[in-house]
Each structure stands twice: as structure tokens, then as C-alpha cells.
Amino acid sequence: MGTEEMKEIQFDRIKDAVAKLCIDANCLLGDDVVQALKDGLKIEESPAGKDILNQLLENEQIARKEMMPICQDTGWAVVWLKLGSGVRVQGGELYDAVQQGVAKGYKDGYLRKSIVKDPLRRENTKDNTPAIIYADIVPGDGLEITVQPKGGGSENMSEVKMLSASDGAEGIKKFVVDRVARSKANPCPPVLVGVGIGGTFEKCAMLAKHSLLREVGSIHPDPFYAAMEKELLERVNKLGIGPQGLGGRVTALAVFVEAFPCHIATMPCAVNINCHAARHQTVTL
Amino acid sequence: MAKKITAPLTAETVKDLRAGDSVLISGTIYTGRDLAHKRLTDSLKAGEKLPFDLAGAVIYYVGPSPAKPGQVIGSAGPTTSYRMDAYSPQLMENGLRGMIGKGNRTPVVLDAMKQHGAVYFAAVGGAAALMARTIKAARVIAYDDLGPEAVRELTVEDFPAIVINDMYGGDLYEQGVAKYKKD
Numbered sequence A: 001m002g003t004e005e006m007k008e009i010q011f012d013r014i015k016d017a018v019a020k021l022c023i024d025a026n027c028l029l030g031d032d033v034v035q036a037l038k039d040g041l042k043i044e045e046s047p048a049g050k051d052i053l054n055q056l057l058e059n060e061q062i063a064r065k066e067m068m069p070i071c072q073d074t075g076w077a078v079v080w081l082k083l084g085s086g087v088r089v090q091g092g093e094l095y096d097a098v099q100q101g102v103a104k105g106y107k108d109g110y111l112r113k114s115i116v117k118d119p120l121r122r123e124n125t126k127d128n129t130p131a132i133i134y135a136d137i138v139p140g141d142g143l144e145i146t147v148q149p150k151g152g153g154s155e156n157m158s159e160v161k162m163l164s165a166s167d168g169a170e171g172i173k174k175f176v177v178d179r180v181a182r183s184k185a186n187p188c189p190p191v192l193v194g195v196g197i198g199g200t201f202e203k204c205a206m207l208a209k210h211s212l213l214r215e216v217g218s219i220h221p222d223p224f225y226a227a228m229e230k231e232l233l234e235r236v237n238k239l240g241i242g243p244q245g246l247g248g249r250v251t252a253l254a255v256f257v258e259a260f261p262c263h264i265a266t267m268p269c270a271v272n273i274n275c276h277a278a279r280h281q282t283v284t285l
Numbered sequence B: 001m002a003k004k005i006t007a008p009l010t011a012e013t014v015k016d017l018r019a020g021d022s023v024l025i026s027g028t029i030y031t032g033r034d035l036a037h038k039r040l041t042d043s044l045k046a047g048e049k050l051p052f053d054l055a056g057a058v059i060y061y062v063g064p065s066p067a068k069p070g071q072v073i074g075s076a077g078p079t080t081s082y083r084m085d086a087y088s089p090q091l092m093e094n095g096l097r098g099m100i101g102k103g104n105r106t107p108v109v110l111d112a113m114k115q116h117g118a119v120y121f122a123a124v125g126g127a128a129a130l131m132a133r134t135i136k137a138a139r140v141i142a143y144d145d146l147g148p149e150a151v152r153e154l155t156v157e158d159f160p161a162i163v164i165n166d167m168y169g170g171d172l173y174e175q176g177v178a179k180y181k182k183d
Helices: A011-027 A031-043 A047-066 A094-108 A165-183 A201-211 A223-237 B011-016 B034-046 B088-093 B107-116 B128-132 B144-149 B172-180
Strands: A007-010 A076-084 A087-090 A132-138 A143-150 A159-163 A191-197 A252-259 A267-274 A281-284 B003-007 B022-031 B058-060 B098-101 B119-122 B135-142 B151-165
Touching: A007 A011, A011 A087, A011 A094, A011 A143, A011 A281, A031 A047, A031 A252, A047 B128, A076 A094, A094 A132, A094 A143, A159 A165, A159 A201, A165 A191, A165 A223, A165 A267, A191 A201, A191 A223, A201 A252, A201 A267, A223 A252, B003 B011, B022 B098, B034 B088, B034 B144, B088 B107, B107 B119, B151 B172
Parallel strands: A007 A087, A076 A132, A191 A252, B003 B022, B022 B058, B058 B098, B098 B119
Antiparallel strands: A076 A143, A143 A281, A159 A267, A191 A267, B022 B151, B119 B151, B135 B151
16 A cells, blocks of 8 residues: 555544543443443342442442542553554654553543552652553554553452463363452452453463453353353352452452463463453544 | 541540441541551651651541542542551551551551551442542642652541451451352
8 A cells, every 4th residue: 555545643633532532431431330230239139239339330420420530540541552554643653642642631631640650669650651552553544542541459459370271261260260259359349350361471461451341241252251251250259259348249240251372381361350440432533 | 327436536436346337437537558658657767757646547548539620639539458558557556546448458457456446447449439529628738749649638527438347356358258158
């Protein structure tokens, strides 16, 4: 394709779109999660648990109406890009547009700045950058941008384990259920459990993170993994942790599995925990 | 029925509280999370004066989002408490009587609570916009350079929380999960 046929997208258009996505993602909880919380109310047996689910629903309404963050931890800005091979960015670099968009969104939206420059020296960057950017080049002339703000408390309850093929599906399931059990009240249950299986060490963790973009209530297209997700959700919800860890039925709203080809010697599994605030917004330019 | 209590807490108030009690807290509490805890305990070690009086104090583990124009504070739900476990016993030795956060504490902290007569409350994590409504005034009193981690003095009115750990070893998380666990 010659450059004369390339679609041009302006730098500022990307920057403004990213800023809006950051604000919307943090203040507007998805309908799928709202529905899952309402469904949770029907099965929750614990009075305290019901109370908490109702508070989360009330909180969602206030956040939506007042455009306030659902949670004060407005997260790392994880940004997924699908850049069409027929697209050229005009007026600057794509990554700069994303970073500047995140800084603008977190400032304009009164979102919390939660990123420190260095893990040990811990000085706040004051604009919530850098964003974590994952970019794919895909056919076509569109640019799809997804912003997935990820909170720290639930991230801390996440883990990668290098299992062996001999551990089988049960080995994976035990690890996932155990990871949720050990998380107890810490990640603000009810949680969403993202599971990555296969790939390399780091790919596996990305699969787990990416799986958290799925719609709550959706069924995995592969019946094998659909069955695994269903079983995992049942087992997790038998742990008794319940909303906020006070005891109850609704420990998780969903378990999402994303699998990928694997090396003959390995079977990595990653569990990425998300609180009920499964925040993500997508736009295509 | 929720018990109405006033912060700072008296020894009598703490003695009255049991794991599982719902409370509504009014009065003055202080925010503090990871880095603020490190600075507070470093100050204690150095024999320096703290930015607020620890006697009977309640610390809320929160890093609020910024206030919009016209707001007292932004969203303000609890952060996970275990990260403060390394510092909490030293603060209790020096008068701290209440902690508000979410999630499980280590045995060292629970022991210090028994020894010094302190209580650990949970607020609902993720209900941050709702909780902000009970905060009537907020001002940064120390460590402004830490941004969201600065220490703020909050005036609260009927701030809802639940007693997780009392000074007698009661643990609502353990009791609750045991009740609903299925094999």
C-alpha cells in the first residue's frame, strides 16, 4: 500500500480520545457488572453480603451521576491498541499521544495519580504516567483503543506459576482456586478472576490481564474452557469468602480463561485478580 | 443497629466494641497509607513530634482521589491494610486506638491490638463515591509532597464501618468465612 492510500489520524484526536476513555472507564461501571451484582443479590445468603452488594450498586449510581471515580484507586492506565496497518499518525508519535492522553484524562477527570517513578525510591510522577501500552498491528485502517485502569489492591493478589503438563487441568484449577482463597478479603471481593494459561512466562500474565476485558456473563467460545470457567466459578464461590470477605456466597462474579499455544516443556498459569470495578472503555478511530 | 461512636476513641469505647459490630464514626480521623506510615514511624524512632496527636487516634488507610471544585474530597474508600502491618504495632504503642481499612491483618498486629486496646474496622472497599459523602471536611496536615499519600485530617459524620478485629481476639473475617464455606 502506498503512503497516499494511508488513512491519517491526528495526534490530538488520539490524545483526546484516550483522555475521555480514562475518565469514562473510571466513572462508568459496565452494564454487565451492574447486572452481575444484581444477580449476586439473588444468590447471596449472608445479610452483610447483601448489604455490601447494595452499597456497591448505590456507589455505581453516585459515580455515574456525579462523574466521580467508582473507586479512589483509579489505577494504572493499561492501554491496548490495535493499530491498522493502513493507518498513519499525523502530528506526532502514537505512544506520545497515548501518554499525553492519560496525563490529560487523569488531570481533567480529577482521577488519582497513583504511579511512582521508581519502585524503591517511590516519588509520584504526578500525572499517572507512564501508561502501560500493549500494541498490536492488525489489518485495516482503524485504530482501536481500549483503556483498562487497573487497581493496585487486587493486582497484589495476582500470581504466575510455572506448572508442568503432568499437573493437567486439575493442577490449573487448584492453583486458581487456591490463589483466590489466599487473597481472602484483600482484593475487595466480589472479584473477577482472570486466568492466563500457556505462552511464555510474560505472555501468560498478559493473557490473564487481557481476559479481564471480557463481558461478565459471556460464555467462552471453546466448550472445554467454558466448562472450566463454570467449574472454577462454582469452586471459588464455595470458599465462603463472600462480599468484602465477611463471609458469603458471592466471592467472584466471573472467571475468565484465556489460553495460548505452549512450549512442550511448560504449562504456565497466571491469575490476575480484579475487584468488582472491572473498568474498561473502548473506542475505534 | 449500628453503634454511634466518636473519634478520637476512648479506652471505654474500644472495650465496648466486638467483632461484627456495625459502627457509625463521627469526629476527627486521619488518613495515612504506605509512605505516610513509614514517615510517622521514622519520626517516632527519631524522637520527633508527629503531625497529629496519636492518643486515641483513628487512622483511615486511604489515598483519596482529588476533589472537584465544590467537593470536600474525591472518592475515598479504603486501601488494603496488610501493607501497614509493619508499622501499626509501633503506632499502637504510642496511642493509636483505631484503624480503618480492608483485608486481613497479621498475627503481630492482632496481638498488639490486644496488648494496647485497639480496634480494626473495615470500610466497604470499592464504595468510594458513597463513602465520600460522610466526609464533611478534609485538609492536608503533613507530607503534602506525597500527593494522594499525604496525611489528611478528616471530619466525618456517621462514617460507616464494621468491626473486624476487636481487642479480645474476635475476628469477623474468620467467623464469617467459616459460616459460609462449603466443602
